[in-house]
Amino acid sequence: DVKVTQSSRYLVKRTGEKVFLECVQDMDHENMFWYRQDPGLGLRLIYFSYDVKMKEKGDIPEGYSVSREKKERFSLILESASTNQTSMYLCASSHRRASTDTQYFGPGTRLTVL
Amino acid sequence: AQSVTQPDIHITVSEGASLELRCNYSYGATPYLFWYVQSPGQGLQLLLKYFSGDTLVQGIKGFEAEFKRSQSSFNLRKPSVHWSDAAEYFCAVGGKRGNTPLVFGKGTRLSVIA
Numbered sequence: 001d002v003k004v005t006q007s008s009r010y011l012v013k014r015t016g017e018k019v020f021l022e023c024v025q026d027m028d029h030e031n032m033f034w035y036r037q038d039p040g041l042g043l044r045l046i047y048f049s050y051d052v053k054m055k056e057k058g059d060i061p062e063g064y065s066v067s068r069e070k071k072e073r074f075s076l077i078l079e080s081a082s083t084n085q086t087s088m089y090l091c092a093s094s095h096r097r098a099s100t101d102t103q104y105f106g107p108g109t110r111l112t113v114l
Numbered sequence: 115a116q117s118v119t120q121p122d123i124h125i126t127v128s129e130g131a132s133l134e135l136r137c138n139y140s141y142g143a144t145p146y147l148f149w150y151v152q153s154p155g156q157g158l159q160l161l162l163k164y165f166s167g168d169t170l171v172q173g174i175k176g177f178e179a180e181f182k183r184s185q186s187s188f189n190l191r192k193p194s195v196h197w198s199d200a201a202e203y204f205c206a207v208g209g210k211r212g213n214t215p216l217v218f219g220k221g222t223r224l225s226v227i228a
Contacts, residue, residue, distance in 0.1 A: 004157070033215060040123070042204065042220035043158075058215065090157060102148075103216060105157035 003027070004106035006091055012112045019078040021109050023091030030096060032074035033103065034058075034066065037088040049074055081113045116141045118207050118219035126225040127195050135190040135222050137179075137205035147188040148206040148216065149179055158204060164188065175199070200226045 007022035023032065031050055035043040035058075045058030047066040055066050063085060067075045074093075078085055088110050092103040117140045127133055139145055146165050150158040162173025169181040179190045188205060202223045208216040 035218075040220065043218040045215055048215055092158075102160050102163065103158075105150075105159070107155075107157045 004091055004093055004104050006089075006106040006109050008109050009107060010110050010112075012114065013078075013081050014114055015082060017078075017081050017113075019081045019111065019113075021076040021078075021089055021091075021111070023074045023076070023093075023106055024072055025074075025093040025104070026072065027093060027095070027104065028071065029093035029104075030071070031094040031103075032068065033092040033094075034064075034074065034076045035090045035092065036060070037090055037108070043090065046076065081111075083113050085111065086113045087111060116145070116207050116217045118205050118217055120203075120205055120219035120222050122222045123220075124223045124225065126227060129197050129226050129228055130194050133190075133192045133195045133199070133224070135203050135205075135224070137188045137190065137219060138186050139188060139205070139207040140186065141207055146208045147179075147181060148208070149173065149177070149188075149190050150204045150206065150218075151175075152202045152204065152221075154201070161190070161203075195224075195226055197226045197228070200224055 004025045013019050033048040034046040044060050046064050049055050049068045065077045088108050090108045091106040094103045119138045148163045149161040152158045161177050162171050164171050164181045172178050177192050202221045204221045205219040206216040
């Protein structure tokens, strides 16, 4: 069965902390994505990756970075968390470089920055 | 640039009634179209997708969607709604231009009343 897991369902951090959100997929997918979801704004793409050590900026990369050292793992990093980064973060993966194949999503991490 | 519009932010239907959720897209070539559903506290699950061929596509949970190129629409339908269908629904568009991520609409929240 297809599986995308995220390290935490809920996370509370303080302003200025460095935050790591981890995503792991077990489907040998090449493509991985990070989105944030906010009420009324839908899903917005932060970063994506088509291969190990590759990354591409999405629509809202400011304040975030990513790391993909292994094919199955894609990490989102908030270098210095701010309150406006309080949100639901969703990770997804898909097969093949076309990127139009079905995306499989993790359960999400709800991050609160105080 | 590709875009997706879901005109209805929130819809309420009675259990057993029919449902239609609207989706309009903007894309310069033949689009790949998706509907995802997000139950409360969960990640997104694929309901159905259209790549080519028959413009009426069937999905899981009794949902179907019709691609109408002339109207740039991909509306989601279900003949009889169940209380468990209460969720948020996202339409997304992509295309086979290589390494172009999906673009999601802002979502429509469905409430089901007895």
